[in-house]
Amino acid sequence: MNWDDTPEEAAFRDEVRAFVRDRFPASYRPDPDGEQSLEPEDVRGYNWPADRVSDDAERREGARAWAAALAERGWIAPHWPREYGGAGLSALEEFILHEELMRARVPTVNGIGAFLLGPTLLVHGTDEQKAAHLPRIARGETTWAQGFSEPGAGSDLASLRTRAVRDGDAYVVDGQKVWTSLGQYADWLFVLVRTDPDAEPRHRGITFLLVDTSLPGVTVRPITDLRGAAPFCEVFFEGVRVPVACRVGDENRGWYVAMSALGFERAGIGATIKYEQALLDLVGYLRSAEGRGLVRADRGASYRREIARRYAEIRVLYNLARYTVSVQAAGPEGTEPGYEASVNQLFGAELHQRLARTGAKAFGRAGTLWARDGAPLNAAFTHMTRDAVAATFLGGASEIQRNVIATRGLHLPRS
Numbered sequence: 001m002n003w004d005d006t007p008e009e010a011a012f013r014d015e016v017r018a019f020v021r022d023r024f025p026a027s028y029r030p031d032p033d034g035e036q037s038l039e040p041e042d043v044r045g046y047n048w049p050a051d052r053v054s055d056d057a058e059r060r061e062g063a064r065a066w067a068a069a070l071a072e073r074g075w076i077a078p079h080w081p082r083e084y085g086g087a088g089l090s091a092l093e094e095f096i097l098h099e100e101l102m103r104a105r106v107p108t109v110n111g112i113g114a115f116l117l118g119p120t121l122l123v124h125g126t127d128e129q130k131a132a133h134l135p136r137i138a139r140g141e142t143t144w145a146q147g148f149s150e151p152g153a154g155s156d157l158a159s160l161r162t163r164a165v166r167d168g169d170a171y172v173v174d175g176q177k178v179w180t181s182l183g184q185y186a187d188w189l190f191v192l193v194r195t196d197p198d199a200e201p202r203h204r205g206i207t208f209l210l211v212d213t214s215l216p217g218v219t220v221r222p223i224t225d226l227r228g229a230a231p232f233c234e235v236f237f238e239g240v241r242v243p244v245a246c247r248v249g250d251e252n253r254g255w256y257v258a259m260s261a262l263g264f265e266r267a268g269i270g271a272t273i274k275y276e277q278a279l280l281d282l283v284g285y286l287r288s289a290e291g292r293g294l295v296r297a298d299r300g301a302s303y304r305r306e307i308a309r310r311y312a313e314i315r316v317l318y319n320l321a322r323y324t325v326s327v328q329a330a331g332p333e334g335t336e337p338g339y340e341a342s343v344n345q346l347f348g349a350e351l352h353q354r355l356a357r358t359g360a361k362a363f364g365r366a367g368t369l370w371a372r373d374g375a376p377l378n379a380a381f382t383h384m385t386r387d388a389v390a391a392t393f394l395g396g397a398s399e400i401q402r403n404v405i406a407t408r409g410l411h412l413p414r415s
């Protein structure tokens with residue numbers, strides 16, 4: 001398969017580079033000590049949903065100005081139709097756009113709304129829901145978070161217990177979500193709730209709702225992780241009245257809506273570019289005057305081979321991401337990522353952990369330094385080692401991805 005840019009794609013790539021050069025606000029500088037979330041599109045030093053409401057006025061304005069610049073072009077949600085604030089780009093153009101933003105180390109904007117909820121609403125939402133929510137996401141005005149997991153429901157999502165009972169033109173929601181990424185910055189949540197407690201199979205009793213976080217009865221509590229950051233939250237619902245108009249899809253059929261959202265979640269390019277940059281930074285450091293000699297001479301050859309293997313794996317991941325997008329692009333409009341996205345997610349998550357170990361190994365005891373000042377390579381691989389712990393379950397556990405690949409990709413029997 002030839003994935004070289006066509007002349008049009010190469011021209012578009014140049015256009016994106018020029019746009020970043022001209023429009024990325026100089027005042028919106030990376031903050032290496034800032035709190036990092038763990039979303040695949042994160043760029044180190046930025047956390048756009050947090051920056052958007054930062055106490056630091058310069059940072060807040062930078063985040064807003066960058067969102068406004070992207071929104072002008074429809075590039076917050078590049079693949080959506082123009083009527084909803086997108087740019088109507090093809091899946092491949094969107095891939096190139098994100099690749100170039102990541103390479104320039106500038107943040108994408110409104111990731112969960114733009115890459116998860118938006119595409120899901122385009123497939124399953126009503127015209128009213130699309131008109132109400134998509135343009136605001138595409139302008140960077142409303143941010144979203146995903147409330148699927150619960151204390152007793154992660155991999156076995158169908159066992160979720162947050163209850164919604166119909167009362168006139170509203171559902172009354174009671175229960176708890178957990179690990180809700182960036183929930184403390186979200187204006188809205190998309191959540192799965194149980195509307196039929198007796199349904200068999202259980203996933204046929206689940207409904208997909210859009211919940212305004214300012215509604216009475218919603219409480220959001222950030223959770224601190226092993227890095228001392230709070231990338232996610234607990235969310236409690238106590239008698240929250242959610243209008244029936246905020247239901248996506250039919251009652252008790254929310255599972256299928258959620259599966260679309262999860263497919264979109266696993267299809268991104270973000271991680272690949274991040275890993276490539278991290279490895280090239282490592283190689284650059286080891287070749288520099290400061291880093292030369294760090295790896296003991298008698299281990300040099302095997303370490304070189306290990307680095308070469310990581311590089312080859314990063315190229316594989318890039319090609320997997322590109323392949324996932326090309327499958328989508330080749331299908332009719334609205335084709336969703338399939339099991340290919342799980343291959344991408346699984347390989348990427350495990351590579352993240354291997355890469356972190358490879359990097360940390362070079363630094364010996366200095367590889368445990370957490371403070372960036374004075375640490376070799378600004379402690380990048382100490383941080384990556386901690387970030388990588390969650391990689392193999394944050395977007396669905398590796399075992400679950402393997403099940404998807406086995407059953408949907410290879411058509412193996414379920415038992």
Ligand SMILES: Cc1cc2nc3c(=O)[nH]c(=O)nc-3n(C[C@H](O)[C@H](O)[C@H](O)COP(=O)(O)OP(=O)(O)OC[C@H]3O[C@@H](n4cnc5c(N)ncnc54)[C@H](O)[C@@H]3O)c2cc1C
Pocket residue numbers: 038145146147148149150152153154155156178179180181182231232390393394395396397398399400
């Ligand atoms: C950083 C981070 C961000 C997250 N963000 C969000 C978010 O925004 N929204 C949200 O809803 N959730 C979010 N999550 C939750 C995430 O989706 C769950 O952690 C994940 O689905 C796994 O569920 P669990 O943690 O309950 O683990 P469990 O499901 O309890 O799994 C525990 C272990 O058992 C294994 N296991 C479970 N079932 C099987 C099986 N059938 N076969 C073989 N092995 C199995 C798993 O692989 C795993 O090793 C986030 C998690 C993290 C770490």
